[in-house]
Amino acid sequence: MALSPQWLDELKGRITLSALIQRTVKLQRAGREWKACCPFHSEKTPSFYVNDQKGFYHCFGCQQHGGAIDWMMEQHGLPFMDAVKELAAEAGMEVPAPDPRAARQAERRATLHDVMAAAQQWFVSELAGPGGAQARAYLERRGLSDHTIRQFGFGWAPDDKQALKKALSDFDERLLIEAGLLIEVEDKIPYSRFRGRVMLPIQDARERVIAFGGRILQDRDGVAKYLNSPDTPLFDKGRTLYNIHRAAAASRKTGRVIVAEGYMDVIALAAAGFEDAVAPMGTALTEQQVELLWRMADKPVLCFDGDKAGQRAAMRAAERSLPLLRPGHSLQIVQLPTGLDPDDLIKRDGPKAMEKLLAEPKSLLDLVWQHERDVAPLHSPEDKAGLKARLLGHVDAIQHPDIRSLYRRELLDRYGSFAFPPRPQREFRGRGGFQRDVPQRTSPQVVSALRQASGTAFRDMLTTAVLHGLARHPSEIHRHADAMLGLAKGDAQLAQAVDFLLDSSQELEPAANSPISVGDNLPPPPDKARFSFLMEGSDPDDAREDLAEAVALLVERPALEAAIVAATRRFDSDPEGAFAEQQRLRKRKLEIDSRLGQMTRKRAAAEAQEDNDAATGDAEVAEQETD
Known part of the structure; x- marks a missing residue:
């Protein structure tokens, strides 16, 4: 059905939006507008506004926006045309007639609604009559009250193939077949689909009966416990x-x-x-x-x-x-x-x-x-690899890029902790008695090989910091393996460094030997690369969390740069859209740089606090010696 913009504007002009919304939402006057707590999300302070003059509502919290037709669709679950018809009836307007074929289809649907309403009345009357005694006893055994039976419209379909057809004889037999109430079989008289079943009406969002579900009173082999109407012009079960x-x-x-x-x-x-x-x-x-x-x-x-x-x-x-x-x-x-x-x-x-x-x-x-x-045993490496493949299969099905990325990160984190649990390790006491885990002194052969493998990969500050962080916390290497390998595609030197870390993860396992500085073993990162996960004696949980965030930022950065280039190329064909996209991407890039700065300041603050604690401790010792 084609509705002209002029007709829709006339419809909207006849509807007072605030009066429509006030039927279900308590509005308060706010100048020329109305305000309320948003019905689309939970909030304590009103951010939902209705403007009758402009004919729209808007929530500044969740960004829901629309007019009268949108309101009927969102709040009442109506399809577009049903929403239009409801509003047109209130406004006293006639919906434009569709083309003849569409008109015939609409007329048939209206007639089918009449058939279903009549069938529902008959089922209810049968439940209340003498033939419904067994069904009433069944409902009583199920603990259903009279109120519930009436509220949900329970009925009874007698175990008679022709009873419904006789009861609805005012309607053409073809309509009963089309409504799914009769079954048509070649060379046989059409007969009732529902027989000997407690009946429940299935209704649409406008409370019209569009189908039925029926349940047998006693379970029997070969007989479906529940039976639904087939798909019809009124009913699509999906x-x-x-x-x-x-x-x-x-x-x-x-x-x-x-x-x-x-x-x-x-x-x-x-x-x-x-x-x-x-x-x-x-x-x-x-x-x-x-x-x-x-x-x-x-x-x-x-x-x-x-x-x-x-x-x-x-x-x-x-x-x-x-x-x-x-x-x-x-x-x-x-x-x-x-x-x-x-x-x-x-x-x-x-x-x-x-x-x-x-x-x-x-x-x-x-x-x-x-x-x-839990779906399959996980005894062998092959079993664990199968788990990872299944998880990533689900991740790949997600269409939204940000959600897909977050699911991948979270599931791989869980997989890494499950498949590569940290090995038992001894503890040593650092300054102040805090227990920390530290890597063992890496062998000169490993240091030399990592230097040779890394090459120019260490020229980038964040890349350098992440590679050093993985070397200091080798239990995290496999957790971030996929992200690092994906980042290293097209960069042979970085790929070589990542491969070496994967191959050397066992040699880099934390142990109980004396603590060392990463700088003793690896090429030192630039002075500006001051991250908590490279810090001597840092809290292990905080270090691992910061390292995970650094890996995520490292992976996101080149993707952002590529997206900015792509947006720039679209300026000729879509200058407005390309500019908006470029601004959004640049804002995210600034957020990444800001977060890296925060991580740097976090380490600097921690070092300052540690120096202060040391000075305080020295002063206390000096005071005790003086005493």
Whole structure:
């Protein structure tokens, strides 16, 4: 359906945006505008403003921006045309007629909605009638209250192939087939899809029934426990979430959305007070469903059973989501105790047990790491190499470059600590009794070989510092191997130095011999390269952390320089965009230089403090001798 800009402007002009938003958000007058705490993210001080004159809202905290149609799409989960229709009805405007074919399709959809509404009424009446006694007893055994049964629209489909067709005889048989209520088989009379099942309506964001799910009363071999409607013009299971029309409103209050595995899980959660719960349609989460979830909350909580099937479902959701990740948007995972679903847990331990699990979810990164670490034995080097390959396979699926880089760094850090744990080492006491780890005195042969391998690689201050840092902290060499090898591509001398460090890591293992200065063994770095991880007697944890940051900065710097060159080349074709990109990149480069300066000052301050401590100690000794 084509809507002209003029018609859309007329629609927006008839809508008072603040009145629309005030239905769900408490606004306060602020001069000519309105303000509130942002409904899109948690905050204590209002940064969300609504301007009726200009017809838009804007949050200065999370940068959400839009008009009336955007509001209906983001806050109510409506597709564009549905949002337009809702606003047009309020404004008293007629939506322009589409082309004839589109008009026929819209008319058929409207008729199908009528069919589904009539079917829902019939299922509900059957549950309440004499034929629904067994179904009512089943729901009672499940612990469902009358309120919950009414709220979720439970019904009953009699075990009769022609009952529904007779009940909906006012509708054409073709419509019943198209709606998925009847099954058509060649040379046979169409018959009811749902028979002998407790029925649940599946509704869209506008609360219209678009499909059904049915459950048998007793599990039987060869019979599906749950049966859903097939895909129809109204229902696409990959783009639908069960209970979204209720959960969308609830999630605006809680700032959360829970994704359970099935309908009954959602109903059990809602009955216990967790009304912000949805479920996919019996399949793994799709990309479209993830996007629907992100409209409701930045980090939806996936709630899976603790058994192997639940773990596999969690990983399938992770694999679908990794390519979609963007800043501020991810998934969180809660795995229930083995053998329990949400209903079981709530009945056994109460809602507080569920709330406790939801308050401590696992991150997506934690899930990937733990699953791949535990999925197969890790006894041999080949096993460990397989773990690394699987982790990097997940990383490569991430499309956003910054998130991909951060995932790579974090997962390789965990892999390095797991695959190359530090060897047991003795301790010695430095000044003040602080225990520090130091490298052993490196053999002259190793020093000579490293000097020869490094060549001109030591001319760069940061590169020099990092190579010295890896030599001083050899347990970190394999942790940063991939980053250094990637950096060394195209630089034969640097590659030779990195290869030598990898080959010599065992000879460089920390030990209990007397402490030495790195300068005793390696070419000294430039005077300006003053980093904590090169400092005598530095705290080992701080040194390793600073070394990791230095490696990250070292890797990012050439990528930034290449991106600046690429942006400069685009000035002729896109001067405005190229300039903005160049400014952003140069700002990041200045941030890197600033951080390096901070690391330098950190070391200088530490040295000054150490000199001061030494002077104080000498004074105390002198005073004691005087006494």
